Amino acid sequence: MSSILPFTPPVVKRLLGWKKTPQNGGGQEEKWCEKAVKSLVKKLKKTGQLDELEKAISAQNSNTKCVTIPR
Numbered sequence: 001m002s003s004i005l006p007f008t009p010p011v012v013k014r015l016l017g018w019k020k021t022p023q024n025g026g027g028q029e030e031k032w033c034e035k036a037v038k039s040l041v042k043k044l045k046k047t048g049q050l051d052e053l054e055k056a057i058s059a060q061n062s063n064t065k066c067v068t069i070p071r
Contacts, residue, residue, distance in 0.1 A: 011050065012037050018057050043070055 015037050044050040049067045056064035 012041055
């Protein structure tokens with residue numbers, strides 16, 4: 001996947017790889033998705049829950065810890 005925004009961190013690329021929507025949705029959708037994931041990563045880094053989110057998504061297991069997103 002080519003990055004739409006410059007300097008996409010590896011964690012954002014990994015999370016975008018788990019996206020369930022069709023990948024041919026167009027450039028605007030890809031750009032929005034990348035911005036949304038970057039924002040989510042930024043928020044979760046502050047609370048230290050980013051690893052839990054990655055673990056929950058990659059394992060696809062409901063027995064992982066709860067991840068809360070601050071407002």
